Amino acid sequence: MKKHLLKLLFLLLANQVIVIGQDVGELKKLKSPKQMLKGKGISIKGSLSGTYNIYHANGLENRQSPYNYMFTGNIMIDIFNKIRMPVSFSYINQQASYVNPLSTSNLMPFGQPFNRISLKPKYKSVQLFLGTVSQTFTPYTLAGHRYQGVGLTFKDKDFPLYGGLMFGTLNQKVNPDTISLNKPSYQRKGMGMQLGYKTKEDFIELSLFSAKDSYQPVDIIFDKYNLSPKSNMVSSIRFSKQLIKKIIWESEMSISALSSDIRAVKNTNDNFLKSFGGLYNTNASTSYFKAVHSSLNYKSKSYQVGVEYKRIDPKYQTLGSYYFVNDVELFGVKASGQMLDKKVSMMGEIAQQHDNLDQTKPQTSNRIVGSVNVIYVPNDKVNLNASYSNFTAYSNYNPSLLYLAKARPLEALDTLNYRQVNQNIQANALWQLPSNNAKMHHQLTSSTVFQLGNDVLGGANNNNQLENINLAYGSTNETLKQSWSAGINYTNVTAPTLSTSIWGPMCSIAKAFLKEKLKLSLSGNYTFSSTQAVLANTQLARVLTTRLSTNYTVSPNGILQLNASLLSKQSPSNESYGANFTELSFNIGYRHTFSVVDLKFK
Numbered sequence: 001m002k003k004h005l006l007k008l009l010f011l012l013l014a015n016q017v018i019v020i021g022q023d024v025g026e027l028k029k030l031k032s033p034k035q036m037l038k039g040k041g042i043s044i045k046g047s048l049s050g051t052y053n054i055y056h057a058n059g060l061e062n063r064q065s066p067y068n069y070m071f072t073g074n075i076m077i078d079i080f081n082k083i084r085m086p087v088s089f090s091y092i093n094q095q096a097s098y099v100n101p102l103s104t105s106n107l108m109p110f111g112q113p114f115n116r117i118s119l120k121p122k123y124k125s126v127q128l129f130l131g132t133v134s135q136t137f138t139p140y141t142l143a144g145h146r147y148q149g150v151g152l153t154f155k156d157k158d159f160p161l162y163g164g165l166m167f168g169t170l171n172q173k174v175n176p177d178t179i180s181l182n183k184p185s186y187q188r189k190g191m192g193m194q195l196g197y198k199t200k201e202d203f204i205e206l207s208l209f210s211a212k213d214s215y216q217p218v219d220i221i222f223d224k225y226n227l228s229p230k231s232n233m234v235s236s237i238r239f240s241k242q243l244i245k246k247i248i249w250e251s252e253m254s255i256s257a258l259s260s261d262i263r264a265v266k267n268t269n270d271n272f273l274k275s276f277g278g279l280y281n282t283n284a285s286t287s288y289f290k291a292v293h294s295s296l297n298y299k300s301k302s303y304q305v306g307v308e309y310k311r312i313d314p315k316y317q318t319l320g321s322y323y324f325v326n327d328v329e330l331f332g333v334k335a336s337g338q339m340l341d342k343k344v345s346m347m348g349e350i351a352q353q354h355d356n357l358d359q360t361k362p363q364t365s366n367r368i369v370g371s372v373n374v375i376y377v378p379n380d381k382v383n384l385n386a387s388y389s390n391f392t393a394y395s396n397y398n399p400s401l402l403y404l405a406k407a408r409p410l411e412a413l414d415t416l417n418y419r420q421v422n423q424n425i426q427a428n429a430l431w432q433l434p435s436n437n438a439k440m441h442h443q444l445t446s447s448t449v450f451q452l453g454n455d456v457l458g459g460a461n462n463n464n465q466l467e468n469i470n471l472a473y474g475s476t477n478e479t480l481k482q483s484w485s486a487g488i489n490y491t492n493v494t495a496p497t498l499s500t501s502i503w504g505p506m507c508s509i510a511k512a513f514l515k516e517k518l519k520l521s522l523s524g525n526y527t528f529s530s531t532q533a534v535l536a537n538t539q540l541a542r543v544l545t546t547r548l549s550t551n552y553t554v555s556p557n558g559i560l561q562l563n564a565s566l567l568s569k570q571s572p573s574n575e576s577y578g579a580n581f582t583e584l585s586f587n588i589g590y591r592h593t594f595s596v597v598d599l600k601f602k
Contacts, residue, residue, distance in 0.1 A: 041599040046075035046087075051561075051589035059581030068093050077121070085121030116148075125156035135166050137194045137207040140254035140291045141234045142320035145170055147190065164194040170211060170319065176221060184222060186213035186229050190320060201242040209234045210280065211319035215262060228261040232319040233280040251294040256318055260285040289316040289326075303337030308351070314358050327355045332369075348372040367391070381432040391422040425450045439478040445487075446471045465494045472506075481512035489525070500531045517553040522546070541571040554590075561589040 050071045055064050075087040116132035129135065129151035136144050149168015156162070173187035188211055196205035213229035222228075236254040243249055257280055264283040267274075274282060290313050297306035314327035332351030338344065349371055356364040371389035426449050433442040449468040472487025486507040493500045504527035512519045524546035531539045550562040567583040 041080065041601050043078045043598045044075065044596040045078075045594065045598070046073065047591060047593045048073045049589060049591040051587050053585065053587040055583075055585045057581060057583045060583075063583075083121065083123045085119060087117070087119045089117035125154055125159070127153045129153075129166070133168075135164060135192075137164065137192060137209065137320075138205075138236050138238055138252060138254070139321075140252065140256070140293075140316075141207045141209040141236045141318055142166065142190075142192045143318070145190075145320045145322060148172075160197050160199060162196045162198065165192070167191040173214070176225065184225055184227060186215065186219065186222065186227070188213050188230075188319065192320065201248075202240055204239040205237070207234075207236040207238070208276075208279075209318065209320045213262065229263065230319065231259045231262050231280075232317070233257050233276055234318045234320065235276060246299055248297050248299065249294070250297070252292070254291045256289045256291070256316055257282065258287055258289070258315075258317055258319075259283055260287070287315070289313040291316050291326075302339070303335065305335045306333070308332045308334065310353075311357070314355075314360070327357055328353055329355075329357055343377055345375040346373070383428075383430040385428045387424075387426050389424045391424075422454075423452045441476040441478075443474050444472075445474070462496050463494075464496070465492075467492045481516060482510065484509040489527075497534045498531065499533075500529060502527055502529045504528055519551045521549045539571065541569060543570075544568045557593045559591045561587075561591070563587050563589075 048071075050069065052069045053067070055062065055066050057063065070090065070092040072090045073088065077083075077085040077087070118129070118131040118133045120130070120133065121128045132146060132148050133151060134144050134146045135142060135151050135153070147166065147168035147170045149166065151164065151166035151168070153164040154162055168190065169187065170190045171185050171188040174183065174185045176184040190209065190211035192207070192209035194205065194207045196203055198204075210231075210233045212231040215229040219229070234254060234256040236252060238250075238252040240248060240250045257274070257276070259282065262283065262285075264285040267282045267284065267286070270282050272278070274288070291311070293308075293310045295306055295308040297304060308330070309332075310328065310330040312326045312328050316326040317324055330351055330353035332349060334347075334349035336345075336347040339346075349369075351369045352366070353369070354364060354366040355361070369389075369391055371387065373387040374385070376384040426447070428447045429445065431444045433444060435442055447468075447470045449466070451466040453464040454462075468489075468491045470487065470489045472485055474483065474485035476483040484507070486505070488503070488505050490503040491501070504525060506523075506525035508521065508523035510519070510521035524544070526545075527543045529541045529543070531541075533539075545565075545567050547565045548563065552560045552562075554560050564586045565584070568581075570580050
């Protein structure tokens with residue numbers, strides 16, 4: 001695999017040299033070095049910031065560390081506007097955590113590190129990735145997985161060939177820890193390449209990604225956690241073709257080979273295709289999966305119409321992605337357009353999808369998804385937006401031999417049919433109110449959400465409903481450098497066994513002092529909630545949330561930040577509804593921008 005990556009890199013560089021070499025006949029037209037460098041130079045700029053946080057809770061266990069700090073930095077190195085190299089780093093004294101139900105402590109640290117440093121130098125159309133970085137080839141191969149290593153991309157709008165490379169560690173090794181009960185994992189390394197060719201209207205692209213866990217004999221302890229070392233290779237071809245004027249066909253086809261245990265007996269009769277041209281070693285645990293995504297679109301100046309088809313095999317997986325949806329087949333239609341001199345924009349789509357493609361599940365789910373969105377902007381003072389979406393899911397359960405145990409099998413089958421319908425309506429409005437003062441601005445905003453759910457199992461309906469209304473008024477005074485807003489929020493949720501209403505006011509104010517060097521903002525909301533459960537008394541609660549933010553410009557390059565927040569919950573009717581508690585957090589931070597070098601040629 002490394003040989004093929006080196007060949008691709010050589011090919012990319014060789015083609016770039018050829019392009020440069022083709023300008024020999026134009027040397028007389030080139031500018032002198034002084035003219036080429038005029039107005040350009042070398043600069044090194046960036047920023048450094050640090051924050052210190054204090055957290056305290058009364059009435060419940062701490063949900064975060066009482067004290068923690070974080071340092072971050074960004075540096076941009078620019079050489080003649082041709083070579084740009086951004087550098088970033090972050091350091092935090094505590095790792096991110098997750099809830100571990102097997103531990104006596106609620107929050108346990110992840111084993112993978114979150115402190116990182118990354119460099120991304122760029123020269124013309126070539127960009128290099130160093131450190132802790134991420135790249136994306138396609139959604140079905142390498143799709144944003146973070147790795148520690150090196151990567152390269154090349155893409156020039158005037159050159160038809162483009163591509164990318166990567167090599168690095170996707171996961172660090174985490175040994176089992178019986179004290180913290182962390183999540184163990186093998187060290188996983190990966191490499192990938194992408195090569196594409198584009199014209200003005202069309203392109204074709206090939207991608208290849210491979211990942212493999214490192215296994216040592218001492219790692220047999222991982223078997224206790226049902227973990228086995230895996231390997232994966234994925235290939236993908238993606239293309240776009242303009243069939244006729246305004247009609248474009250886009251498609252992607254991917255094949256993934258996944259070995260669930262690299263220790264299994266190796267296959268000795270692999271053919272050229274199954275081994276990806278001899279690049280992948282398969283064994284008895286290797287399985288193959290495919291994914292297809294295709295669309296046909298008609299595009300004009302004022303509207304667009306298209307159809308889409310997607311099919312992803314059950315258990316399709318790539319180790320180059322954190323999360324993947326598989327076992328789905330979808331067909332959809334979508335359209336969008338503008339009218340009334342672009343004052344009205346409309347978008348809509350409807351799709352049907354189902355799972356259980358290999359017919360191995362005891363049930364098959366069919367879903368119909370439809371949505372429409374309308375935006376109306378008659379002038380620069382009014383903005384209206386309304387949307388409707390409908391989600392429907394059907395599940396027809398195949399109980400195998402279970403129905404034989406029922407007294408009346410035919411009726412028993414009917415009770416296993418399940419249907420779910422969710423309808424969502426949302427509307428938003430913004431109105432800039434008239435004002436006689438150009439420095440004074442007033443606006444009125446509102447939003448409404450209505451959601452209706454209906455779960456049908458057999459003959460029993462489980463309806464649920466959500467309503468939310470938000471209304472706010474805001475004012476800005478540019479002369480006094482201040483702004484404020486006030487509003488009210490109401491939410492009501494109704495379910496078969498529970499009904500909850502939440503309402504209350506909210507407000508905020510912001511003002512600048514000392515020639516805008518000092519900026520203060522204060523916001524808060526006070527909500528009342530009432531919950532009524534079946535065969536239970538009504539439960540009441542009050543929640544107060546306030547936030548204070550302060551920014552002070554110490555110098556042209558330095559900003560001091562102070563932030564504080566308070567969350568207080570009181571349940572006067574019944575403490576069993578939830579313990580009364582108070583949370584207070586406070587943080588202080590400083591951000592400094594700097595310019596080490598800033599040379600310009602005259």
